[in-house]
Amino acid sequence: MNTNVHSANGTPEAHTTLSASQSKTLQLPPVSLYIHIPWCVQKCPYCDFNSHGQKQATLPEAEYVSHLLDDLAQDAKLIGGRTVHSIFIGGGTPSLFSPEAIGRLLSGVRERVNLAADAEITLEANPGTVESERFTGFAKAGVNRISIGVQSFQQEKLARLGRIHDEHQALNAAGYARDAGLNSFNLDLMHGLPEQSIEDALSDLQQGIAQQPPHLSWYQLTIEPNTQFHSKPPTLPEDDILWDIQEQGHDMLIAAGYEQYEISGYSLAGQQCQHNLNYWRFGDYLGIGCGAHGKITLKDTDQIVRTVKVKHPKGYMDLTRSYMHQRHTVLDEELPFEFFMNRLRLLEPCPKQDFTDFTGLKLDEQTTLITNLASAVKKGLLAETATHWQVTPLGRRYLNSLLEMLV
Template sequence: MLNTTIQTPSLQLPPLSLYIHIPWCVQKCPYCDFNSHGQKQHVLPEAEYVSHLLADLSTDALLIGDRAIHSIFIGGGTPSLFSAQAIDKLLAGVRQRVNVRPDAEITLEANPGTVESQRFADYVQAGINRISIGVQSFQADKLLDLGRIHDDEQARKAAKIARSVGLNSFNIDLMHGLPKQHLVDALFDIQQAIEQQPPHLSWYQLTIEPNTQFHSKPPKLPQDELLWDIQEQGHALLEAAGYEQYEISAYSKKGQQCQHNLNYWRFGDYLGIGCGAHGKITHADNNQILRTVKVKHPKGYMDLTKSYTVSSHAVEPSDLPFEFFMNRLRLVEACPKADYTRYTGLAITPDVQDNLDKAIQKGLLSETPSHWQVTPLGRRYLNTLLEVLV
C-alpha cells in the first residue's frame, strides 16, 4: 500500500455529471460486457422504468445538494429503443430533481438499426443535444462478425440524420482490431467515418472481455504488429482530416470534445442511476469520496421492496492515487499537479513521487514544475505506465 495521508483542508468538489443507464438492446453483441439485455418483448416497460429512474435519482439527489449537473449521458444497452416521449419525460423529471445547467451537454446513445429522421428530431425536441452512434464498422462482414443489427448504409444514414436535426454535436463509435481484419479494412472504416463528418469520433480496439460470447469462443484477432500499423496509420488519417486526439480512444474537431467523458477522465464526480450504474461523489465536509453501484438486473432494479443501491462505500485513501492516475492519464492534455491534491485530498507523498519518477525515467511520463503529461510512449503502453504507478 502507498503511504498516503488525507489533508483535511484540501479536498475540493470537482464538476458533476449524471449517467443514466437503459439496459435493453435488440440483441446482445458477442463482444459486449456492458450491462445489457436482449429485448425479450416487443414493448419495453418505458413508463415503469422511467419512474424507477426518477425515484432512484430522488434518493441520489440527497448526496449532492444544489450542485449543478454539467453533463448527462444516457447509455446502454440501446437507449434509442426508448421513444422520444419517454426521454422527454425522463429529462423533465431529472430537471425537477437536480440542478441541470442550461448549457449542459446531454448525450443519447443510438444504434443505427433503430434510427429514423423524425425520431432523432423528436429526441432533440426532448432536450438531447448530442447523439453517439454505435457504428463499429462500415463493412458488412465485420458487422456480421460483431453481431450488429445494422448494415453500412444504415450507418451512413444515421450520420446524415444526425448532421441535419440541429444537434450541437454527434459521435461515431468505431472499432478496430476486429476478427480477420487487415490494415486496408481498418483504414477503409476510418475513411468512411471521416466522410460522415462527425465532430467527434471514438476509435476503440476490440478486446476480449470475460463473460462474453467472444470469451467463450475467441475469434482470431490481428497480431500486435498489425495492430500497431492500424493505430499509427489510422491516427495519421484522422489528424490529416482535422481530428485531434484528446484521449486514448477519442478524437474530435477543435472544441468538440465530449464534456461528459472529459469529466470522467479528469476525476470528476458523477451520479449513476439505472441498472448496474456506478457513481462517484465527493464529500468535502468529511473528506470522503463515495462510490455507489445500483442493482444490475432490470427485474431486481424495478422491485419496489428493495433499494436501488446494491453497494455504497468510501474509497480508501490508499486506493486514491491509482484511481486518480488511472483516469487522468488517459488524457493527452497535461495534468495540473494541483488537481491531484484538490480532487483526492492527498499530499504527494514520497512513495507517490518515487513511482512518478520511475515513470519519468522510463520515458512514459514528462514533468514540469506545475504539470505531468503522458508521453507518446506512455500512451502506447498505458497499462505499463499504470503498473509503474501502483
C-alpha cells in the first residue's frame, strides 16, 4: 500500500482544454506561508526533502533570516494585501535556529504581510535538538504549534533511520511541548520501517498516543529516488503486514479519541493542522527559503502560478542572483489533476463548487474528467452526490490508483 502522492503533472491528452471563447473566473482561496530552513545535523537515509547536513559549527542564521525576509518582500507582491492565515516553518531542522532568530523572522513576516491575529504558526523540531528552554523560547517568539519528528520510540529503528535522538529525548520533547504554552503540538510517527513487525509498529503508536498530542501524523515509509535507501534498499514489511499495521493502528487511534481527517493526519476534535488543510483544499501559499515551493492565484490574470526557489543555501544567499529558480503558469489541462491530487487526500466531502471556484473551469465542459470520475464512482473509489465528491475507504487504500484514473 502506498498512499503518498508526489507527481503533480497530468498528461494534457487526458483533459479537455478551454477554447479561447470560454471564460474563466478564479476565486481567491485562503493564503498560507511556508518557510524553509534547510539545515539538519545529518541527512537521514530515507529523506528526499531539500535538507543539508550541518558542516559548520554555527549556522548563518542571521544572514539566512535576512534573505528569507527579502524573499518574502518580493513574493508578497503576488498576494497584494491578502491575509496570511497560517505559517509553517519546515526543513531540514528549523529547531536548530535559536528562538531569537525565529522571533526576528516572525516579526519581519508581520511587517511584510497581513498576518491574521489567530494565525497558526508551526515550527518543525527534532527531539535531538531541543530542550525545555528552547521550546519555551519558540513560544515566546510567536510559534504556537510544534511538530516533532519522532518517527519511532525504538532505538534500533531510530538508528536504522539515521535519527540523532533516542527514546528518552523523544519523550522529553513531547513533555516540553505540553508545558511550553503552545496551542497545539504534533508527533510525526512512521510505520512500515525496515524489518518492522506489527507489534513493533503498534507499540510505537501506543507510546505516541500516551504522550497525548493534539495531533498525530502517522504515515508509511516509502523509498524515494535520490535517497540512501533508494540506492541501498532495506528490507521492508510485506504488503499484507503493512495493511494489518494500517488497519489496526487506525482502530487504535480512533479508540483513543482521534479523528482521521486526511490520509496520514489524525487529530483530537478541532485540532486539525490548518496549514495542511489549506494545502489539501487547493489553497494558495507563498514558499520562501531554499527550494521552497509556492502556489498563488493571480486574480488580475485569472492564472495560477507555481514557484520554486533556488535550492542550495549558497546559491540562495548569493546576492548576484534571484531567489526565484522557476515560475510556472499552470495550464488549464493540468488543473483538474492538480485539484484532485490535493483535495482527495482529505476525508471530508469536497464541494463540486470548489472545483469551479478554484480552477476557473466549468465542470460540465470537462467531458473526459466527468467520464473518469464516473468510472471511479463505479469502482467504489469515490462517492458522489449532486453537490459533493468524497473519497471512499477503498479509495483511501488505493489513492494512487484513483488519481491515475483522473490523469
